[in-house]
Amino acid sequence: MKTVTFQETIRALEDYWAQQGCLIEQPYDVEMGAGTMHPGTFLRALGPEPWKLACVQPSRRPADSRYGDNPYRLFRHYQYQVVLKPSPDNAQELYLDSLRELGFDPRHHDIRFMEDDWDYPALGASGVGWQVWLDGLEVTQFTYFQIAGGQELSPVSLELTYGLERLCMAIQGVSHYQVLRWNDTLTYGEIMRQTEYEWGRYTFELADPGLLRQRFDENEREAHRLLDAEALLPAYDLTLKCSHAFNQLDARGMVSVTQRAGFVARVRTLAGRCAHVYLKQREAMGFPLLSA
Amino acid sequence: MATVLLEIGTEEMPAGYLPPALAQLAALASARLAVERITCDGIQTWATPRRLALLLTGVAERQAPETREVRGPAADEAFTEFGEPTAAALGFARGHGAQVSELRLIEADGVEYVAAIFRDEGRPTQALLPAVFTDLITGLTFPKTMRWGVRSIHFARPIRWIVAMMDEQVVPVTVGEVTASSATRGHRFLAPGAVEIPTAADYPRIMDENQVLLAPETRRAVITEQLETIAAQDNATVADDGALLDETVYRVEYPTAVRCTFDPEFLALPEEVLVQTLREEQKFFPLREITGRLLPAFIAVRNGDKAYLSAVRAGYEVVARAKLLDAQFFFEQDRQRALADRLADLREVVILERVGTLYDKAQRLQALAGWIADELGLPAHERAMAARAALLCKADLVTAMVIEHQDLQGMMGCVYARLSGEAEPVAVAIAEHYRPRQGDGPLPATLPGSIVALSDRLDTAAACFAVGLIPAGDEDPYSLHAAARGVARLLMGGNLRLPLSRLIAGALDGLDVEPAARDAAHAALAAFFQRRVADALVADGIPGILARAALAAAADSPADALARARVLLAHRAELAPLQRAALRAAALARGVEAAYDPSALTAPAEQVLAERMPALAPEAAARAARGEIEGLYALLADVTPQVERFLSANGGDDAARARARQGLAAQVAALYRLLADFAELDR
Known part of the structure; x- marks a missing residue:
C-alpha cells in the first residue's frame, strides 16, 4: 500500500x-x-x-x-x-x-x-x-x-x-x-x-464539577429562552454546550447512574425542541431543497 | 414434485437475531403450507450474516383438492310438504351460486339440513407462492427492526436481494420494492458479484462454490475444529463459556481461525479484565493453560480464507495491544489508591437530587447490612464482614476501569479490595452483591454477599419511594422493578428468612423521612414488593392461583410463600378435600371467636376432633414457624377426614352446641390458613 x-x-x-x-x-x-x-x-x-x-x-x-x-x-x-x-x-x-x-x-x-x-x-x-x-x-x-x-x-x-x-x-x-x-x-x-x-x-484533575454544573444550568436556561423566541441556531449551539458539560462531568465520574437519567432528559428536551422549531421553520419556507 | 427456494439477502444481520429467525421461518412456512394445502416432504432453513434461506423439497405442484359443505336452512324449512323449495332454500342456493337441484341433505345433531357442496380442485402451487413468500418475509419478527431509504417496510437490516424460485422458475415476489430473481450473491469478498441459480435444488451447491458455508452447524463444526487444533498446539483450552462460539457461528460465512499473541506483561492484569477486553469487546477466544492460567495468546476467527492471513493477524494483535494498554492504564491508575480511600470521592456522585450522594448511600448500606446481620443473629465477625462490604460495595464506581467498563462493576471492587488488603469475605461480597443480575441469574453464594445485595436493593427502593419516586405503569427510569425483583429472589433464596415488613422498616430507618410520608412509603413498598414476589413465584413455574393462595398465607415472607407454593404444587391433585374442608369450616365459623365450650359438643365426630385440637394446633403452628411446610401439609391431610366428618355431623338445634361447633370450626379454619388461603383457589 x-x-x-x-x-x-x-x-x-x-x-x-x-x-x-x-x-x-x-x-x-x-x-x-x-x-x-x-x-x-x-x-x-x-x-x-x-x-x-x-x-x-x-x-x-x-x-x-x-x-x-x-x-x-x-x-x-x-x-x-x-x-x-x-x-x-x-x-x-x-x-x-x-x-x-x-x-x-x-x-x-x-x-x-x-x-x-x-x-x-x-x-x-x-x-x-x-x-x-x-x-x-x-x-x-x-x-x-x-x-x-x-x-x-x-x-x-x-x-x-x-x-x-x-x-x-x-x-x-x-x-x-x-x-x-x-x-x-x-x-x-x-x-x-x-x-x-x-x-x-x-x-x-482540574475541571471544577461545581462550575460545570453551573454552566450546564445557565446554558440550559438560555437555550430554552431562545427557543421560546424561535432563535433556533443559537439555541442549538447552547444545547451542544450543555451536552459537552455533561460529558465533562461524566468523565470525572461525577454523575451517578441514576442522576445520568436526569441530565440526559434535560438535554433531550432541548434537542427535541430544536428539532421541532427546525421542522416548523423549514415547512414555513416550503422545504426549499425538495426542488433543488 | 418440485423444489422451492426462498433466500432473503440482507446487509449483515445481528448474530443474535438469526437463531430465533431460523426457528420462526421454519414454523411460519410449515403453518402456512398447511393452510394453503400444499404438501411437501422437507423443510430446510439456513442462516448466515447476509442471508436467511428456506428450501422446500418434494413440494406438490397443486394444492390438495378439498370438498367443503356449507350448511343452509333446516330441511323442513327449505322445502314445503310437497317438496317444493321455499324462499329460504332459493335464497341460500342463490347466495352460494348453486342451483337448488345441487343442494344436498346432511344431518347434524339429529337434524336434517340442506347444504351446498363445493369441490375445490386446488390451484397451482406456483400461483400461491408469491403471497406465501411475501407473508413469510413480512411475518418474521425481530427484537428490533429498522427502515431504510424511502422503503416502506421494516426488517432487521436492509433487504438487498430476494431469490424466489420453484425449480427453474422465478416466483414473482416484490417486498419493500425489492423484486425477486434467480441471482444470489456469494461471500462478500471471496466471491463478489451476482451468481445465477439454475434451479432451486442447486442452491446449497452454489453457496458452497461461492465460499459460503451455508449451514450454521457446518460452520460451528469447522470453527470448533480449528479452535481445538490451535489450542492443542499450546496444550491449552479455549476460554469460552460457549456464548462467543454461538455468536461467531453467525458472524462469518467462511471462517478461518488464526493464533495471535500479546505481550506477557499484560498477564499482570486481573483475569476478568483480560477476558472482558479480549472476549467481550474484541470477540477473540482467550487461551487457558491446563493449570487454569491464561496464556499470552488468543484465537481470532476471520470471515475469510487464508490469503494474507499473517497481515490480518498482525492487525488483530495491534488492536489487542491497544485495548490491553487501555485496560492497563485504568488498572495502574486505580490501584494507586486503596479502595476505602475512594469513599470520599463518592460524596461527589449525586444519585438523585433528593436522594443524596453515593457516599450517603454507602453509609446507609453499612448500617442496614449490620442491622440485617443482627436480625439474622450472626456472630460479630460475620456481622463486621457484611457491614464492611456494604460500605465499600459502591466504591469501584468511581474507579477508571468501571467508569470505562460498566460490566466490570463489583468484579473490580473485589479485585481492588483484595489489593487493598481487605478480608477475603469482604472482597467476595462486593463481587457478589449485584446478583441476581437478571431475573433467574445466580444468587450470591456467601451470606455477607446476600446481605449486601439485599441491603442495596432495599435501600434503592426505599430511598426513591420515600421521596415519592414510585414507578407508574411501564415507566421505571430508576429500575425499581428490578430492585424489587431482586429482593424477592434473595428472600426466596433460602438463607435470608426475614419478614418483609421488618426489612422495609429497617431500610426506612436509615432515611430522613417525615413520619406521615414514612407510613405511606412503607405501605407502598410493601405492596410493591409483594407484587414482585408474586411475579417471582410465577416465574418459578408456580401457577398464578397457587402463588396467590400461598402468598395470602405468608404475605410477609417470600421464602415461606415459596415453600407453601411448592408444597401446594406438589400436592395439587390432592388439594380438593383440603380446600373443601377449609372453605366449609370458614363458612361455618363466620364471625365467631375460636374460644368455645367443648362440653357442649355431643356428636362423636365433634368430640374426636375437639380432643385432638389442643395437641394438633400448636404442632401445626410450630411446623409452620420452622418452615416445615411438607410436614404441615401432612398434618392437614391427616386431619381432613376427621374435619369432614365433623362438618357433616348434624348440627341439631341446641344453641350452645351450635356455638361450640362454630368455635371449633374457627380453630380448624385457622389451621388451614397456615398453609394457604384456599378461597384463592376458586378465584
Whole structure:
C-alpha cells in the first residue's frame, strides 16, 4: 500500500465523496462529542428534504482522554462525517469503495459489519447499523438514522462516521497515533500531543464539577429562552454546550447512574425542541431543497 | 414434485437475531403450507450474516383438492310438504351460486339440513407462492427492526436481494420494492458479484462454490475444529463459556481461525479484565493453560480464507495491544489508591437530587447490612464482614476501569479490595452483591454477599419511594422493578428468612423521612414488593392461583410463600378435600371467636376432633414457624377426614352446641390458613 499522510487521507475522502455528489462542508465550530451533532447531520436529517454532506468534524470526548499516552484514545479526534439522505440502496458498496480508494483491498483484510444499534439519548436520537471493523479495529460507525430529536425520520439518512486517526494508522501500518505522518515532515504527535496532555490534566484533575454544573444550568436556561423566541441556531449551539458539560462531568465520574437519567432528559428536551422549531421553520419556507 | 427456494439477502444481520429467525421461518412456512394445502416432504432453513434461506423439497405442484359443505336452512324449512323449495332454500342456493337441484341433505345433531357442496380442485402451487413468500418475509419478527431509504417496510437490516424460485422458475415476489430473481450473491469478498441459480435444488451447491458455508452447524463444526487444533498446539483450552462460539457461528460465512499473541506483561492484569477486553469487546477466544492460567495468546476467527492471513493477524494483535494498554492504564491508575480511600470521592456522585450522594448511600448500606446481620443473629465477625462490604460495595464506581467498563462493576471492587488488603469475605461480597443480575441469574453464594445485595436493593427502593419516586405503569427510569425483583429472589433464596415488613422498616430507618410520608412509603413498598414476589413465584413455574393462595398465607415472607407454593404444587391433585374442608369450616365459623365450650359438643365426630385440637394446633403452628411446610401439609391431610366428618355431623338445634361447633370450626379454619388461603383457589 502506498504511504498516505493524514492530510492526504482526508483529501482522498473529500475527493471520493465529492464525486458521489456530496456537499463538502467545513467542521462546525462548537465543541461536540460526535459528528452526529453537526447541524448538517442532526438538523438536516429531519424532514423530507434530500441532503448529501461530507466534512471533517473534530470530536471531543473527555472520557477518552489519556494524557496523550494511549495509541488510539484521544480527547479530541477527527471524524470524517458523511450524510446521504435518503440512504442509497448500494450504501455498503459505496462505503467499501471509499476504503478501496484509500488503498484497502478487502481481500487483504478482515472487514466486518458488527451490529451496533446506535443510541444517543441526549439527542433523542437513535439509529441502526454497525461498527465497521478492519482487522478487529473499529474504523467507522455506519448508521441508518431512524429517530432524531424524538422525530421518526423519513426518508432515512445514512450516516458514516470514519475515525480518521485509526483509519490512517491502518493505512500507514503504525500502531500509535503519535507517529502518524500528518504530512511529509510532521507527525500527529508533534502537533497534538501537548493538546492531549493538557486536556487529560484538565479532564481528570482540574475541571471544577461545581462550575460545570453551573454552566450546564445557565446554558440550559438560555437555550430554552431562545427557543421560546424561535432563535433556533443559537439555541442549538447552547444545547451542544450543555451536552459537552455533561460529558465533562461524566468523565470525572461525577454523575451517578441514576442522576445520568436526569441530565440526559434535560438535554433531550432541548434537542427535541430544536428539532421541532427546525421542522416548523423549514415547512414555513416550503422545504426549499425538495426542488433543488 | 418440485423444489422451492426462498433466500432473503440482507446487509449483515445481528448474530443474535438469526437463531430465533431460523426457528420462526421454519414454523411460519410449515403453518402456512398447511393452510394453503400444499404438501411437501422437507423443510430446510439456513442462516448466515447476509442471508436467511428456506428450501422446500418434494413440494406438490397443486394444492390438495378439498370438498367443503356449507350448511343452509333446516330441511323442513327449505322445502314445503310437497317438496317444493321455499324462499329460504332459493335464497341460500342463490347466495352460494348453486342451483337448488345441487343442494344436498346432511344431518347434524339429529337434524336434517340442506347444504351446498363445493369441490375445490386446488390451484397451482406456483400461483400461491408469491403471497406465501411475501407473508413469510413480512411475518418474521425481530427484537428490533429498522427502515431504510424511502422503503416502506421494516426488517432487521436492509433487504438487498430476494431469490424466489420453484425449480427453474422465478416466483414473482416484490417486498419493500425489492423484486425477486434467480441471482444470489456469494461471500462478500471471496466471491463478489451476482451468481445465477439454475434451479432451486442447486442452491446449497452454489453457496458452497461461492465460499459460503451455508449451514450454521457446518460452520460451528469447522470453527470448533480449528479452535481445538490451535489450542492443542499450546496444550491449552479455549476460554469460552460457549456464548462467543454461538455468536461467531453467525458472524462469518467462511471462517478461518488464526493464533495471535500479546505481550506477557499484560498477564499482570486481573483475569476478568483480560477476558472482558479480549472476549467481550474484541470477540477473540482467550487461551487457558491446563493449570487454569491464561496464556499470552488468543484465537481470532476471520470471515475469510487464508490469503494474507499473517497481515490480518498482525492487525488483530495491534488492536489487542491497544485495548490491553487501555485496560492497563485504568488498572495502574486505580490501584494507586486503596479502595476505602475512594469513599470520599463518592460524596461527589449525586444519585438523585433528593436522594443524596453515593457516599450517603454507602453509609446507609453499612448500617442496614449490620442491622440485617443482627436480625439474622450472626456472630460479630460475620456481622463486621457484611457491614464492611456494604460500605465499600459502591466504591469501584468511581474507579477508571468501571467508569470505562460498566460490566466490570463489583468484579473490580473485589479485585481492588483484595489489593487493598481487605478480608477475603469482604472482597467476595462486593463481587457478589449485584446478583441476581437478571431475573433467574445466580444468587450470591456467601451470606455477607446476600446481605449486601439485599441491603442495596432495599435501600434503592426505599430511598426513591420515600421521596415519592414510585414507578407508574411501564415507566421505571430508576429500575425499581428490578430492585424489587431482586429482593424477592434473595428472600426466596433460602438463607435470608426475614419478614418483609421488618426489612422495609429497617431500610426506612436509615432515611430522613417525615413520619406521615414514612407510613405511606412503607405501605407502598410493601405492596410493591409483594407484587414482585408474586411475579417471582410465577416465574418459578408456580401457577398464578397457587402463588396467590400461598402468598395470602405468608404475605410477609417470600421464602415461606415459596415453600407453601411448592408444597401446594406438589400436592395439587390432592388439594380438593383440603380446600373443601377449609372453605366449609370458614363458612361455618363466620364471625365467631375460636374460644368455645367443648362440653357442649355431643356428636362423636365433634368430640374426636375437639380432643385432638389442643395437641394438633400448636404442632401445626410450630411446623409452620420452622418452615416445615411438607410436614404441615401432612398434618392437614391427616386431619381432613376427621374435619369432614365433623362438618357433616348434624348440627341439631341446641344453641350452645351450635356455638361450640362454630368455635371449633374457627380453630380448624385457622389451621388451614397456615398453609394457604384456599378461597384463592376458586378465584
